[in-house]
Amino acid sequence: MKMPDPDTAVIARKDELAAGLAAIIGEEGVVTDETGLKAFECDGLTAYQQPPLIAVLPETVEQVSAVLRYCREQGVRIVPRGAGTSLSGGALPLADGILLGMGKFNRILQIDYDNRLARVQPGVTNLAITRAVEADGFYYAPDPSSQIACSIGGNIAENSGGVHCLKYGLTTNNILGLECVLTDGSVIRLGGSHFDGGGYDLMGLMTGSEGLLAVITEVTVRLLPTPPGARAMLIGFDALEAAGDCVSAVIGEGIIPAGMEMMDNYAIRAAEDFCHPGYPTDAAALLIVELDGTPADIEFGLQTVRRIAEAHGASSVRISESEEERQRFWAGRKAAFPAVGRISPDYYCMDGTIPRHRLPEVLTRMAEMSKRFGLRVANVFHAGDGNLHPLILYDANEPGELERAEEFGAEILKLCVEVGGVLTGEHGVGVEKRDLMGTMFSEEDLKQQQRVKCAFDPQGLLNPGKMFPVLHRCAELGRMHIHGGRLPFPDIPRF
Amino acid sequence: MNEVLRPRTDTEVAEAIQWAVASETVLDVIGGGTKRALGHPLIEATVLDLRDCRGIVSYEPAELVMTVRAGTPRQEVEAALAEKNQMLAFEPMDTGFLLEEDGTRQSIGAVFACNLAGPRRPRSGAARDHLLGARGVTGRGDVFKTGGRVVKNVTGYDLSKLLCGSYGTLAVMTEISFKVLPAPIDLRTLVFPCSDHGQAARLMRDAANTPYSPEGLAWLAYGIDGAGRVLMRLEGNTPALAERAAALAALASGQCRELGRDESLTLWRDIRDLRFFNDPAQWVWRITVPPFSGPALAADLSALVSGGRCLADWAGGLVWLAHDPVGEEQAEDLAVRLRQHAEAAQGGAMLFRAPAAIRKRVAVFHPRPAALSALEKRVREAFDPKRILCGERMGGV
Ligand SMILES: Cc1cc2nc3c(=O)[nH]c(=O)nc-3n(C[C@H](O)[C@H](O)[C@H](O)COP(=O)(O)OP(=O)(O)OC[C@H]3O[C@@H](n4cnc5c(N)ncnc54)[C@H](O)[C@@H]3O)c2cc1C
Numbered sequence: 001m002k003m004p005d006p007d008t009a010v011i012a013r014k015d016e017l018a019a020g021l022a023a024i025i026g027e028e029g030v031v032t033d034e035t036g037l038k039a040f041e042c043d044g045l046t047a048y049q050q051p052p053l054i055a056v057l058p059e060t061v062e063q064v065s066a067v068l069r070y071c072r073e074q075g076v077r078i079v080p081r082g083a084g085t086s087l088s089g090g091a092l093p094l095a096d097g098i099l100l101g102m103g104k105f106n107r108i109l110q111i112d113y114d115n116r117l118a119r120v121q122p123g124v125t126n127l128a129i130t131r132a133v134e135a136d137g138f139y140y141a142p143d144p145s146s147q148i149a150c151s152i153g154g155n156i157a158e159n160s161g162g163v164h165c166l167k168y169g170l171t172t173n174n175i176l177g178l179e180c181v182l183t184d185g186s187v188i189r190l191g192g193s194h195f196d197g198g199g200y201d202l203m204g205l206m207t208g209s210e211g212l213l214a215v216i217t218e219v220t221v222r223l224l225p226t227p228p229g230a231r232a233m234l235i236g237f238d239a240l241e242a243a244g245d246c247v248s249a250v251i252g253e254g255i256i257p258a259g260m261e262m263m264d265n266y267a268i269r270a271a272e273d274f275c276h277p278g279y280p281t282d283a284a285a286l287l288i289v290e291l292d293g294t295p296a297d298i299e300f301g302l303q304t305v306r307r308i309a310e311a312h313g314a315s316s317v318r319i320s321e322s323e324e325e326r327q328r329f330w331a332g333r334k335a336a337f338p339a340v341g342r343i344s345p346d347y348y349c350m351d352g353t354i355p356r357h358r359l360p361e362v363l364t365r366m367a368e369m370s371k372r373f374g375l376r377v378a379n380v381f382h383a384g385d386g387n388l389h390p391l392i393l394y395d396a397n398e399p400g401e402l403e404r405a406e407e408f409g410a411e412i413l414k415l416c417v418e419v420g421g422v423l424t425g426e427h428g429v430g431v432e433k434r435d436l437m438g439t440m441f442s443e444e445d446l447k448q449q450q451r452v453k454c455a456f457d458p459q460g461l462l463n464p465g466k467m468f469p470v471l472h473r474c475a476e477l478g479r480m481h482i483h484g485g486r487l488p489f490p491d492i493p494r495f
Numbered sequence: 496m497n498e499v500l501r502p503r504t505d506t507e508v509a510e511a512i513q514w515a516v517a518s519e520t521v522l523d524v525i526g527g528g529t530k531r532a533l534g535h536p537l538i539e540a541t542v543l544d545l546r547d548c549r550g551i552v553s554y555e556p557a558e559l560v561m562t563v564r565a566g567t568p569r570q571e572v573e574a575a576l577a578e579k580n581q582m583l584a585f586e587p588m589d590t591g592f593l594l595e596e597d598g599t600r601q602s603i604g605a606v607f608a609c610n611l612a613g614p615r616r617p618r619s620g621a622a623r624d625h626l627l628g629a630r631g632v633t634g635r636g637d638v639f640k641t642g643g644r645v646v647k648n649v650t651g652y653d654l655s656k657l658l659c660g661s662y663g664t665l666a667v668m669t670e671i672s673f674k675v676l677p678a679p680i681d682l683r684t685l686v687f688p689c690s691d692h693g694q695a696a697r698l699m700r701d702a703a704n705t706p707y708s709p710e711g712l713a714w715l716a717y718g719i720d721g722a723g724r725v726l727m728r729l730e731g732n733t734p735a736l737a738e739r740a741a742a743l744a745a746l747a748s749g750q751c752r753e754l755g756r757d758e759s760l761t762l763w764r765d766i767r768d769l770r771f772f773n774d775p776a777q778w779v780w781r782i783t784v785p786p787f788s789g790p791a792l793a794a795d796l797s798a799l800v801s802g803g804r805c806l807a808d809w810a811g812g813l814v815w816l817a818h819d820p821v822g823e824e825q826a827e828d829l830a831v832r833l834r835q836h837a838e839a840a841q842g843g844a845m846l847f848r849a850p851a852a853i854r855k856r857v858a859v860f861h862p863r864p865a866a867l868s869a870l871e872k873r874v875r876e877a878f879d880p881k882r883i884l885c886g887e888r889m890g891g892v
């Protein structure tokens with residue numbers, strides 16, 4: 001993956017820039033030594049590594065604003081970073097850029113149960129929000145598997161999801177307000193403590209913008225009351241197709257479970273070996289379905305899902321009888337990545353989404369590809385919303401295997417697009433899928449996205465080399481080609 | 496020029512816009528034309544009427560996704576969904592009653608472009624939360640698409656969010672894909688007598704904070720027929736409704752009565768569409784605030800105006816205020832004062848219904864700080880540099 005050519009003139013000015021940054025935020029917030037910088041050299045996509053020129057660790061909004069203004073004056077590129085768990089290389093540093101680490105923004109500023117919201121700094125971890133309010137009967141709904149580590153700022157930047165998003169929505173559906181800093185140093189507040197205040201939905205645009213538009217310095221999230229109860233089901237099937245049909249049938253009947261996950265036999269066995277959740281290891285597919293709500297809600301859901309599952313030839317159905325057992329049902333799914341990590345030296349996690357009814361076809365073709373590339377693949381899905389996580393197993397020490405794994409991954413994503421889906425459901429484009437954007441979008445679609453980028457960051461200093469395969473200058477993007485003044489539409493009906 | 500252009504295809508829409516760009520003609524982009532009285536009035540504009548960009552392109556109930564041409568009547572969309580026991584979960588407001596238009600003519604594109612969600616907003620989101628992708632033509636005359644047809648998608652910027660609530664000022668949507676949800680099996684409403692704003696705020700907060708949180712929470716307050724009352728709508732399967740109703744009734748020691756399905760349907764439609772505001776001369780404001788402050792603000796604002804009528808939806812987070820008209824001279828002053836009160840409650844106010852002369856003079860949308868409004872202008876410019884799509888409908892942005 002080629003990154004933008006580093007600006008050697010900027011690299012040569014490292015000492016001067018470090019001094020300029022230290023003047024803004026103090027020596028202790030500026031990292032320049034090799035060992036210190038190595039800590040930032042990659043995110044969760046570990047195949048790509050690049051230490052930044054300088055790492056800057058601000059503590060206040062004023063500092064972020066001053067740092068950005070300074071970088072703009074000096075023409076220096078900036079890569080924002082939360083916890084560095086991105087799986088798409090979104091937080092991969094640049095050789096000629098500063099890494100803006102938001103880890104010191106780690107305070108919960110306000111918890112307001114009257115309005116069911118929490119105002120937090122972007123470096124607070126996803127789970128810390130729920131931990132701070134759960135004793136009072138509330139939680140923050142989006143629950144990425146990385147929630148112990150990932151930051152809420154990173155969640156906004158990636159529009160992260162989790163197993164409960166089917167019913168409760170993604171990050172974008174669970175936030176009320178943002179404070180952001182633009183590269184010109186201006187601080188803007190988007191949204192607030194209420195819904196739909198009017199004006200362009202820039203908060204919605206910022207969500208999922210992968211650190212390319214502005215730096216997030218504060219987040220207001222919605223809190224939801226914890227459901228009175230939840231129970232999970234394990235449903236085994238002899239065929240993946242039957243499991244897929246069952247998922248569609250459940251939703252078709254009007255049931256939206258709190259979570260509905262699928263694992264293939266490979267993933268089932270890996271998880272069972274890893275933490276013994278009691279999965280049916282002989283099943284071709286396993287569905288984990290969770291129902292939450294009042295006892296009557298849960299009972300209704302369980303009975304409906306059981307009936308549908310049996311009608312679809314389920315080979316086993318188990319319903320959790322205690323909270324401890326429910327947690328155990330989930331433990332295997334949540335540990336699926338590390339579990340697969342144990343049976344293979346390396347694995348590469350993909351993240352396409354497809355229309356659910358194309359699942360059997362996609363799985364068949366993936367199995368063919370697996371043979372062709374000579375690499376095994378384990379599958380876990382957010383089945384309810386068609387989000388696939390094929391895990392490609394490889395060994396980075398075998399020459400050529402990483403490249404083969406990447407090629408295999410790219411083929412899978414192209415297949416997702418071909419059947420009417422998309423390249424990424426929750427992990428983001430980053431560097432990883434940047435060069436595949438053309439399979440989903442036309443040149444013009446991508447230019448329009450970049451025009452929006454220009455409205456925020458006209459110099460293109462924030463996180464360049466991510467998301468867009470070709471970088472255009474803003475002046476060039478803004479140019480209009482006007483087709484004369486005559487009426488060029490003799491055929492359009494007029495009245 | 497009072498010509499009306501009725502393109503049928505994306506190419507024809509693009510041609511019309513390219514012509515408008517070249518001749519610097521403002522286009523009044525309409526679906527059914529029922530929401531033209533929202534926003535600042537457009538003075539001289541050629542109508543770009545999308546009614547012939549119409550039809551359901553695909554609908555797969557088991558995927559919970561529908562794709563339609565943007566000019567399709569909302570009625571047609573809702574009828575197709577109802578056949579499969581599904582619905583637009585964000586319960587879009589039908590502005591027909593309030594704006595004295597034939598609501599059956601409204602188009603689905605406009606429903607998304609205006610992003611006006613009804614009572615289910617706190618539980619199920621607004622149009623912005625349901626739009627999955629769109630095709631359209633920018634104010635540059637370029638055909639583009641954003642998003643996709645699947646629920647989970649983070650590929651590229653989420654431009655769909657920008658299109659929702661842009662009132663046609665960024666791009667003309669020609670085809671949209673959105674998420675739909677199963678319709679509730681059953682429904683009922685609890686009615687709690689309540690005229691005091693403090694009591695209303697607490698009751699709605701307590702209900703929203705229980706795990707039995709209702710799918711509609713509104714306070715009919717001042718000047719609405721009958722005495723003040725808090726309404727709680729419950730949706731779901733029948734046994735669970737009974738369980739939740741009991742828990743919620745207990746919040747007010749059982750001081751409530753219950754409405755069944757049919758009565759509930761009418762009542763919540765009336766709240767959604769503001770059928771309580773039946774004096775067409777009155778002006779109407781839409782005020783969004785943190786919900787717990789809503790009822791107090793409603794009380795406060797009603798005292799500030801004459802003939803004030805108020806209701807608070809979204810557990811208090813959406814306050815609707817109707818009042819008797821004032822003279823053109825006093826209008827700006829009134830707007831400033833109402834907005835000061837709204838801002839003191841950390842909210843903002845949109846002038847939703849008033850004569851065109853007033854909407855020309857008074858800022859319709861809540862004014863924004865300079866840095867934000869400059870950014871919004873640049874975003875507009877990224878889509879529509881000549882400001883030909885719906886001109887100044889959203890004011891200076
Ligand atoms: C084991 C594992 C499991 C995972 N499971 C899930 C899952 O279930 N669902 C899911 O959606 N994701 C998952 N992820 C991916 C990842 O955790 C998420 O994308 C997460 O939101 C990233 O947060 P972060 O704080 O680590 O961000 P980083 O990796 O530091 O950064 C991610 C992006 O956000 C930008 N960014 C960070 N902070 C800011 C800020 N303050 N302002 C502006 N931009 C900023 C960065 O520039 C970068 O582009 C998983 C990752 C791992 C390693």
